[in-house]
Amino acid sequence: MKGGTCAGFLRERMINNFTWYIPTMVMFGKGLAQKIGDQIASVGAKKIMLIMGGQSAYKSGAYEQVSQSLKKNRIEFIEIVGVKSNPHVELVREAIARLAVTPVDVIVPVGGGSVFDTAKAVAAGAKYNGDIWDLVKGKSPITKTLPVMGVLTASATSSEMNNIAVLTNHKTEEKISFTSPLLYPKLSIIDPELQYTLPERQTVAGGIDIMAHVMERYFEGNEVPELLFEQYEVYLRSMLRCIPELRANPRNYDARAEYAWIATLSHNGSLSYGLKNRGDFSSHKLGHALSLFYDISHGDSISIMMPSWIEYVSKFNPVPLERFTKNIMGLDELRSTFRSWGAPITLREIKVRENDIERIADNVAKLAPMGTIKTLEREDIIEIIKIAW
Amino acid sequence: MKGGTCAGFLRERMINNFTWYIPTMVMFGKGLAQKIGDQIASVGAKKIMLIMGGQSAYKSGAYEQVSQSLKKNRIEFIEIVGVKSNPHVELVREAIARLAVTPVDVIVPVGGGSVFDTAKAVAAGAKYNGDIWDLVKGKSPITKTLPVMGVLTASATSSEMNNIAVLTNHKTEEKISFTSPLLYPKLSIIDPELQYTLPERQTVAGGIDIMAHVMERYFEGNEVPELLFEQYEVYLRSMLRCIPELRANPRNYDARAEYAWIATLSHNGSLSYGLKNRGDFSSHKLGHALSLFYDISHGDSISIMMPSWIEYVSKFNPVPLERFTKNIMGLDELRSTFRSWGAPITLREIKVRENDIERIADNVAKLAPMGTIKTLEREDIIEIIKIAW
Numbered sequence: 147m148k149g150g151t152c153a154g155f156l157r158e159r160m161i162n163n164f165t166w167y168i169p170t171m172v173m174f175g176k177g178l179a180q181k182i183g184d185q186i187a188s189v190g191a192k193k194i195m196l197i198m199g200g201q202s203a204y205k206s207g208a209y210e211q212v213s214q215s216l217k218k219n220r221i222e223f224i225e226i227v228g229v230k231s232n233p234h235v236e237l238v239r240e241a242i243a244r245l246a247v248t249p250v251d252v253i254v255p256v257g258g259g260s261v262f263d264t265a266k267a268v269a270a271g272a273k274y275n276g277d278i279w280d281l282v283k284g285k286s287p288i289t290k291t292l293p294v295m296g297v298l299t300a301s302a303t304s305s306e307m308n309n310i311a312v313l314t315n316h317k318t319e320e321k322i323s324f325t326s327p328l329l330y331p332k333l334s335i336i337d338p339e340l341q342y343t344l345p346e347r348q349t350v351a352g353g354i355d356i357m358a359h360v361m362e363r364y365f366e367g368n369e370v371p372e373l374l375f376e377q378y379e380v381y382l383r384s385m386l387r388c389i390p391e392l393r394a395n396p397r398n399y400d401a402r403a404e405y406a407w408i409a410t411l412s413h414n415g416s417l418s419y420g421l422k423n424r425g426d427f428s429s430h431k432l433g434h435a436l437s438l439f440y441d442i443s444h445g446d447s448i449s450i451m452m453p454s455w456i457e458y459v460s461k462f463n464p465v466p467l468e469r470f471t472k473n474i475m476g477l478d479e480l481r482s483t484f485r486s487w488g489a490p491i492t493l494r495e496i497k498v499r500e501n502d503i504e505r506i507a508d509n510v511a512k513l514a515p516m517g518t519i520k521t522l523e524r525e526d527i528i529e530i531i532k533i534a535w
Numbered sequence: 536m537k538g539g540t541c542a543g544f545l546r547e548r549m550i551n552n553f554t555w556y557i558p559t560m561v562m563f564g565k566g567l568a569q570k571i572g573d574q575i576a577s578v579g580a581k582k583i584m585l586i587m588g589g590q591s592a593y594k595s596g597a598y599e600q601v602s603q604s605l606k607k608n609r610i611e612f613i614e615i616v617g618v619k620s621n622p623h624v625e626l627v628r629e630a631i632a633r634l635a636v637t638p639v640d641v642i643v644p645v646g647g648g649s650v651f652d653t654a655k656a657v658a659a660g661a662k663y664n665g666d667i668w669d670l671v672k673g674k675s676p677i678t679k680t681l682p683v684m685g686v687l688t689a690s691a692t693s694s695e696m697n698n699i700a701v702l703t704n705h706k707t708e709e710k711i712s713f714t715s716p717l718l719y720p721k722l723s724i725i726d727p728e729l730q731y732t733l734p735e736r737q738t739v740a741g742g743i744d745i746m747a748h749v750m751e752r753y754f755e756g757n758e759v760p761e762l763l764f765e766q767y768e769v770y771l772r773s774m775l776r777c778i779p780e781l782r783a784n785p786r787n788y789d790a791r792a793e794y795a796w797i798a799t800l801s802h803n804g805s806l807s808y809g810l811k812n813r814g815d816f817s818s819h820k821l822g823h824a825l826s827l828f829y830d831i832s833h834g835d836s837i838s839i840m841m842p843s844w845i846e847y848v849s850k851f852n853p854v855p856l857e858r859f860t861k862n863i864m865g866l867d868e869l870r871s872t873f874r875s876w877g878a879p880i881t882l883r884e885i886k887v888r889e890n891d892i893e894r895i896a897d898n899v900a901k902l903a904p905m906g907t908i909k910t911l912e913r914e915d916i917i918e919i920i921k922i923a924w
Contacts (some may be wrong), residue, residue, distance in 0.1 A: 163564025168557070174808070175552025373773050373793055380765040387761075404762055407809065419563070420796065 164419045167327070170307050174336045174407065176399075179208055179297045182254070183215030185333050186295055191251035193222040195241065197265045199229045199257045206340040208256050208299045224248055226268075232437050232444065233260040235267075235315045238278050242271040252332075255296035258352075259303030262296055263311040266329045269294050281324065282313050288326040295333040299340045301406040302352030302445065304359070304413030306334035314438060319509065321434040336410065338402035346393055350487045351445025353389040353405065357382060358433075358448045359412040362425040365456060365466045367519045369422050377417065379473050384408050386474075389487060428517040429455045432530065435509040442496050449489040450496070453481050454534035459520040466519065493535045503531050553808045556716070559696050563725045563796065565788075568597055568686045571643070572604030574722055575684055580640035582611040583684075584630065586654045588618045588646045595729040597645050597688045613637055615657075621826050621833065622649040624656075624704045627667050631660040644685035644720075647741075648692030651685055652700040655718045658683050670713065671702050677715040684722040688729045690795040691741030691834065693748070693802035695723035703827060708898060710823040725799065727791035735782055739876045740834025742778040742794065746771060747822075747837040748801040752814040754845060754855045756908045760809055767806065768862050773797050775863075778876060817906040818844045821919065824898040831885050838878040839885070842870050843923035848909040855908065882924050892920050 173181065186194060196212070203209040216223050226241045245268070253272075255265035271278035273290040280286045298306045305311065309329040314321045341349075364370065364378045384404055391401035411417070418424040432455060433447030457477055460467040467477065475483065481491050490496050498506075511524040520526070562570065575583060585601070592598040605612050615630045634657070642661075644654035660667035662679040669675045687695045694700065698718040703710045730738075753759065753767045773793055780790035800806070807813040821844060822836030846866060849856040856866065864872065870880050879885050887895075900913040909915070 167560040171556040376769040
């Protein structure tokens with residue numbers, strides 16, 4: 147047998163118990179957005195709320211397909227437009243207030259991860275007698291939601307097949323990820339063709355986010371099972387093929403499809419089964435703080451913070467980086483790959499002011515101690531931010 | 536980047552549309568069989584039918600855990616014992632007749648794939664006003680089923696997380712695989728510790744069946760996406776690690792767990808997404824005919840027929856075997872690996888009579904033309920059986 151023998155440092159495999167339960171139906175492929183109306187009608191819905199971002203729903207052709215399909219099925223719809231990346235709680239509140247006046251049967255996101263996250267929050271908030279931020283903060287449990295049935299137009303977060311939503315509250319300076327088994331969408335339609343018109347930088351930032359979902363698990367520590375390491379390497383190689391292909395030709399269906407499918411699989415929980423801690427996610431926390439203060443995409447925050455985090459923690463535990471270097475690429479090559487795609491890799495590039503370092507560190511440090519490969523306290527966080535500088 | 540560049544012959548990727556919808560909840564890990572009663576009680580069930588094979592439910596400790604958990608939750612149960620490998624329709628009919636007198640709320644398989652397949656058929660037959668074989672043959676559609684909530688004690692077929700059941704009818708000389716979206720179990724508990732007491736030959740035969748589920752897709756033809764090829768290779772390497780580890784120590788939890796989880800993932804549909812034909816499955820059809828006439832396990836039928844099938848079809852299309860040889864092992868090494876595990880690799884070993892060759896070929900030929908890598912007619916089937924001789 148060639149390759150794949152157990153790594154020498156492997157100590158434990160498939161150690162923790164887990165539950166797999168993903169009740170989402172995913173319809174994947176060409177031309178499927180036109181089916182959304184039939185699917186919504188099949189659950190008996192008469193009236194829905196459409197949630198969208200900016201121009202992309204129109205530019206991609208998704209709005210046209212979805213609205214025609216709804217009309218064909220005589221489904222009434224109201225629209226909430228204007229979801230931004232790093233979606234805000236304000237728009238969620240606005241949508242919930244509108245539902246109090248005009249109730250609907252289903253929430254229908256047409257957009258990327260931010261739009262799906264917003265839809266999930268609206269679906270939960272519509273059934274809660276209080277402010278949505280209580281649910282986000284876990285002060286009240288989510289006990290009931292409206293069904294979410296959506297069309298994905300930008301892949302990255304796997305929100306279309308997971309039970310997670312991330313919301314930002316500028317007033318409280320918080321960006322919080324919340325979960326509930328009730329937050330799985332009932333239906334997600336993924337048509338890779340709807341992603342042909344995405345700006346190149348969004349394809350790159352999304353791709354880096356997808357890689358980060360894999361790498362947060364790859365760099366969990368020493369106890370990652372060989373099976374999962376190999377799985378992660380398959381996904382990382384896939385993204386390293388697809389992103390350059392899509393920069394060269396954004397209408398390459400095969401690369402769009404593979405990119406989209408890896409995105410969905412990378413953060414729907416399936417890469418965590420058997421893992422001790424279900425991933426490290428320090429890079430995400432560092433990135434969240436950054437995008438809270440600066441108007442940058444989640445992916446850009448990751449391309450800056452992730453290599454710095456790896457560089458720092460590998461001083462304490464070099465094992466995962468050694469494997470990564472051998473099987474994928476070295477850390478310098480990773481940085482230069484991100485740069486060759488046009489992604490930022492230093493804080494200076496995105497014009498972070500030096501005296502904001504402490505403020506960012508303070509925000510992240512609210513979550514300290516954090517991390518699994520190395521426990522991070524405030525002083526560690528400062529060091530990582532300095533490397534990223 | 537090391538490795539994983541696109542294979543030269545790769546022409547298309549992620550070409551076909553697909554739907555992912557697996558409503559099964561899988562609880563995976565140590566000590567979980569004790570939770571079955573709570574789970575059954577949570578859907579409001581008061582009375583269930585337990586379905587089991589022979590001694591393994593007792594020997595593994597599964598029966599003890601399940602019956603105590605049911606009693607603790609005050610759930611009444613009736614028992615059907617005696618499911619055989621390659622399960623017969625007769626026992627299914629017997630169970631359905633019993634349900635006509637004593638109705639239950641849930642069907643609870645405690646066993647391996649054959650027990651789960653039997654439970655699925657009983658769950659469908661109990662709600663059908665006619666003979667179960669009509670549903671198997673597709674003469675009537677499956678429109679309603681009882682919920683199936685089970686405990687797996689032998690991994691191989693993925694019946695615990697798919698919508699497939701295979702039944703044998705000796706009277707009509709048929710072994711038929713039937714599917715319906717309603718055949719997904721509602722709950723499957725997979726505790727690798729319950730598989731510690733499996734006989735070595737069952738671990739080997741099951742492991743070869745799992746490898747076959749991967750290889751039927753690996754050898755589909757030239758249009759397998761690079762992503763899936765790499766995925767298949769991860770799974771095959773995993774089984775090539777686990778099987779020898781379990782022969783050496785059947786109580787190796789890590790190897791049991793990895794084996795069990797790969798089994799579940801290998802035939803729950805997820806390895807077919809994006810694939811043109813969702814796998815070849817000629818080896819399975821050849822194996823089904825063999826186990827119809829001889830009392831051998833499904834895995835043994837595969838260890839004989841699969842290498843012969845690969846040898847034959849590779850004359851017409853050498854490409855997948857070339858990749859397999861480079862990344863996993865050559866065909867001779869595959870045969871000697873199966874033999875080193877104690878599995879049969881020729882028909883003579885299992886005492887097939889030479890004048891049965893035509894009879895077996897006739898049975899398989901009912902399904903001809905079949906196959907995707909090479910279309911097989913009756914004369915091809917004869918050639919494959921001769922190689923297997």
